[in-house]
């Protein structure tokens with residue numbers, strides 16, 4: 543921890559099996575300052591060790607004027623036949639996903655390109671035939687807030703690996719996928735697994751929850767750690783794309799949700815490159831010989847849906863691992 547700089551990271555928790563907590567204060571986010579550089583380093587270390595960290599904001603900065611969870615409740619409370627109008631089996635990442643026999647507790651919605659009001663409207667217009675401006679504005683506003691965090695984290699990662707000059711072009715070619723998950727409480731004899739262990743396909747995922755806990759992440763030794771969200775915080779996770787981009791340094795976060803005795807809603811904002819993710823040649827050295835080629839990010843998502851049995855490492859290696867080594 544710095545002596546002259548504002549607090550960046552909770553160093554006690556980093557030593558134990560608790561997920562690192564990193565302070566995204568106004569001071570720590572001032573580009574180019576020594577606190578900013580310390581924060582970038584803390585972010586990189588957290589992602590290399592856990593694939594995950596908790597970002598805590600200044601209370602005043604994060605004061606959220608929009609109640610996105612109320613808007614989501616309005617959708618999830620609609621009759622099932624109305625929600626089903628948003629099922630699009632042909633679209634990978636858009637629409638409504640109802641409870642499945644293996645995962646009866648979860649229903650979810652996904653909206654690709656949710657920074658654009660049109661994308662949110664085409665979802666909302668099916669659920670509410672005369673439209674629902676409030677819902678659309680709320681989802682867009684929430685996406686804008688979380689996408690700022692997502693961009694900041696990407697910038698920090700590029701910076702801390704010494705390839706900051708590539709970050710703007712990467713970020714300019716990024717689109718955001720919004721997902722909301724609603725978990726009901728399990729009934730007698732039902733397992734309380736809300737979402738099965740997985741990694742995300744994103745570059746960076748930003749996760750926000752209502753006041754109910756349930757997210758767990760797996761540490762390197764296989765222990766499941768419950769994630770505690772302090773006030774004004776979000777969880778940041780590395781996705782599969784970052785494994786390849788970082789030439790194997792960052793481990794994508796393996797996570798699951800165990801539902802407690804209360805219903806829970808969470809929001810994820812996943813960043814996807816709209817074209818080819820360039821794997822920086824600077825990230826290959828004697829310790830990390832070049833393992834991956836540059837790759838089409840949405841192609842990785844399609845490859846995943848065709849190869850559901852592969853683990854995250856197997857998937858990324860099979861999709862864009864160098865075949866010549």
Ligand SMILES: O=C(O)CCC(=O)C(=O)O
Nearest residue numbers: 721723737757799808810
């Ligand atoms: O509900 C959560 O906390 C996690 C959701 C999640 O893992 C996902 O949407 O990919």
Ligand SMILES: [Fe+2]
Nearest residue numbers: 740741742797
């Ligand atoms: Fe996830």
